[in-house]
Amino acid sequence: MYARNICMFFLAVFFLAGSAGSLAAGEAGCPRKVAHIERDWLSAQAVSVLTKVYAELGCSKTEFVAFPGRRGIQNFNHSMVDGEVYRLQVVEPLYTRAFSRSAQPLFELTSSLWLHPTSFEGRKPPIGYILGIVWMEERMKTQEGKAYHSEAEMYDAYNRGHLSGFLAGDIAVHNMIAKGSFIMPPKQGKVENRVPLYHYLGKEFSPFMEKLSAVLKTQPFKHLSSSGK
Numbered sequence: 001m002y003a004r005n006i007c008m009f010f011l012a013v014f015f016l017a018g019s020a021g022s023l024a025a026g027e028a029g030c031p032r033k034v035a036h037i038e039r040d041w042l043s044a045q046a047v048s049v050l051t052k053v054y055a056e057l058g059c060s061k062t063e064f065v066a067f068p069g070r071r072g073i074q075n076f077n078h079s080m081v082d083g084e085v086y087r088l089q090v091v092e093p094l095y096t097r098a099f100s101r102s103a104q105p106l107f108e109l110t111s112s113l114w115l116h117p118t119s120f121e122g123r124k125p126p127i128g129y130i131l132g133i134v135w136m137e138e139r140m141k142t143q144e145g146k147a148y149h150s151e152a153e154m155y156d157a158y159n160r161g162h163l164s165g166f167l168a169g170d171i172a173v174h175n176m177i178a179k180g181s182f183i184m185p186p187k188q189g190k191v192e193n194r195v196p197l198y199h200y201l202g203k204e205f206s207p208f209m210e211k212l213s214a215v216l217k218t219q220p221f222k223h224l225s226s227s228g229k
Contacts, residue, residue, distance in 0.1 A: 015051040029208050030059035031115045031116065031201055035072030036134070039150035041172045041226065046085050046106060049220055050199070068149055076200070083201035088193075091134050091200075098203035104216035105196030107224045109229010111135075114173055114186035115165040128166035133218060135193055136167050161192035163167050167192060 034050075037043040047064045054062050064085065067075060075081045077096045086106050092099070113127070126146040129136040141148075146163065148154040151172065157163050159182060170188070177185045199216075201209050 007160070019145065020155060022202055030054075031062050031205055031208065033063045033065050034083045034085055034201075035065055035067050035075055035081040036085035037072065038066035038068060038132075039152050040130075041151060041175060042109075042169050043085060046197075047098045049224075050085060050106075053215055053220055054210065057208065057215065059208070069130060070134075071132070076202075079202070082205060083199070084198040085199065087200055088135055088195050088197060090138075094134070095200075100179035100201050100203050100206045100209040102131065102199040102209060102216060105198050106216065107221040108194065108196050108227075110170045110191060111168060111193040112170055112173075112191045113165055113167055113189040115189045116161075116163065117184055117187055120161075120164060125162055125164045128157060128163040130154060130167075135195075139192060155181065158186070165189065 036047050041155060043066075051062075051064060054060065065081060072081065073087075073091065073094050076084055076099075077094075079097065083099075088141045089101075092101075116125075126144045127140065128146050128148055129140050130151060131137070131147040137147075146157070148157065151168070154163070154166055154168075155176065158166055160227055164185065170191075173186065173188075197210075199212065
């Protein structure tokens with residue numbers, strides 16, 4: 001009886017160790033934390049899809065953490081996060097850490113200057129943009145603008161009549177208009193950007209990025225491409 005109990009004990013330990021090993025293997029090579037832009041509608045939508053894709057690839061424990069605009073870049077450079085949900089390629093010179101970019105973009109983003117329908121009777125309030133969004137900061141270097149920490153703050157300023165317009169991704173603005181979030185819906189002006197958004201991870205996650213890139217060929221983010229319709 002004693003020998004049998006000892007045998008059963010070691011068998012139990014063996015199976016438990018095997019289960020733990022399988023779990024560890026399932027999460028092996030997975031990013032621990034991935035940054036995204038806080039209080040940003042499009043970013044939140046992308047995180048929702050990417051969370052499912054990560055889980056399908058065996059990385060269900062990856063945490064998606066929200067930060068203000070450029071904070072994600074800084075935290076990536078200091079290895080506080082393992083990557084960023086999406087960025088334009090223009091951000092790459094700002095990375096001081098070796099990185100891996102998805103072979104396929106998550107989706108294409110069209111962004112425009114959205115204008116307030118009011119003439120403001122001679123006075124011209126500034127154009128709003130989001131601090132930390134690299135292309136917006138570059139665009140506003142030659143024009144008077146007002147920077148905000150989030151879309152929510154910028155849209156609130158617009159509704160209060162403090163802005164003559166703002167820069168934003170078209171799909172997000174169309175969504176806001178459809179929900180009736182604007183007191184006076186803005187009119188689409190000049191298209192400023194039509195660019196692909198890529199997923200970024202540290203270079204050490206290249207094997208995982210290869211698997212993710214293969215999944216992206218099935219276009220899981222297709223519904224987020226800016227069509228304005």
